[in-house]
Amino acid sequence: MADKQVAALKKRVADAISAAGDEIIELGEDIFAHPELGYKEQRTSDVIAAKFKELGLEPERNLAGTGVRAVGTGRKAAARVAVIGELDAVVSPQHRHADPLTGAAHACGHHAQIANLYGVACGLMASGVLAQLDGTVDFLAVPAEEFVELGYRQRLMKEGKIDFFGGKQEFIKNGIFDGLDAVMMVHSQAQVPGRKAFVGGTSNGFVGKIINYQGRAAHAGAAPHEGINALNAAMLGLMAVHAQRETFRDQDSIRVHPIITKGGDLVNIVPAEVVVETYVRGRTMDAVFDANKKVNQALEGGAYAIGAKCNIEEIPGYLPLNDCGTLSQLFGDNMAELIGRENVVPAPHMAGSSDIGDVSQLVPTIQPSVGGFGGVAHGKDFCVTDPEMAYIIPAQALAMTVVDLLYGEAATARTIKENFRAPLTRDSYLKMWDDFRTGNL
């Protein structure tokens, strides 16, 4: 009996999403055409807030800058779940649809997430199904997932506007994820043009850093002996990092990938200032912090060898994704109904990172990825190839999973929460990053 009722409710939400299909696709394409970088997603924020209002929701605005929250209420509040869409684009100036001024492009598929988010809200609200469920749904449009424009975000930090580069991290700090029983979002899977979904995946965590080498300027031809060459210091530092690579264990998936963002001022001046940025990524934060110590040692060693100075600014990155198996299974089963069991496959470990990882250390969370996208992630050719797969079907699978979670006193959501052993609380999370910033980790 209950199974039949659940199936009927799921059909109603899926049908409501299909009925709004053209509008959902149009929203996704509109956002694709207007990419905005993290903490600057004003237009995207306005657009999704207006869409929520059309559904009778009352969106809260300006969360962590451009974030939006709209809360859909059921007939009871036995549990609270959240669905997330990311507002920001990535910097990809060679992308065909890049903003000519900012270089921003939706080369990571976040535009589809906002369409998915609206689709879920449509399905649950327009169908009237949420009113027959026993919990609350937070529809969250979150800023700044891509870890880009570090200088800009550093400025925001100095101005006291943010404490973290990631929008979900700011949401955590502001208590927006407190007490949630389940959090779900879907990410694009690049180079999978057809109908496939990947569930249960994990991802690396990372920390970021900006390294400033200070030397002494002198005439590069006439008097290099009077200078201290900061570029040589940086290059030796980087070579020493490479010399550490053999100590990184395969199972830790460590990635260290530095770039030099300033290599000197003028070719006939001994470089007095050189700036290097890097991430240190790994499968667990223990592995990240261990590798990070070796990287710092190596970078400082380069400065010591040349007699330069080296200042390392540690920047909290993102935590590894801690997939909630039960939640992934529910989502996978719903996806299987929509695209066939054979097209729902286990996701591998991903060496990239996202701030959904941070959320997943606090509350039960999933981030499956879906096909419907061609081209390379963050590359110039990334695009939607199958609009129904990219925009509509993930919304249906998410909304159907909300039905599973909140049906009948929200028993499933409550069981998932009871069985979840959170690796971190909000307080221990914030303390961990404080300790990291002050060099105590």
Ligand SMILES: [Zn+2]
């Ligand atoms: Zn992304």
Ligand SMILES: [Zn+2]
């Ligand atoms: Zn991305």
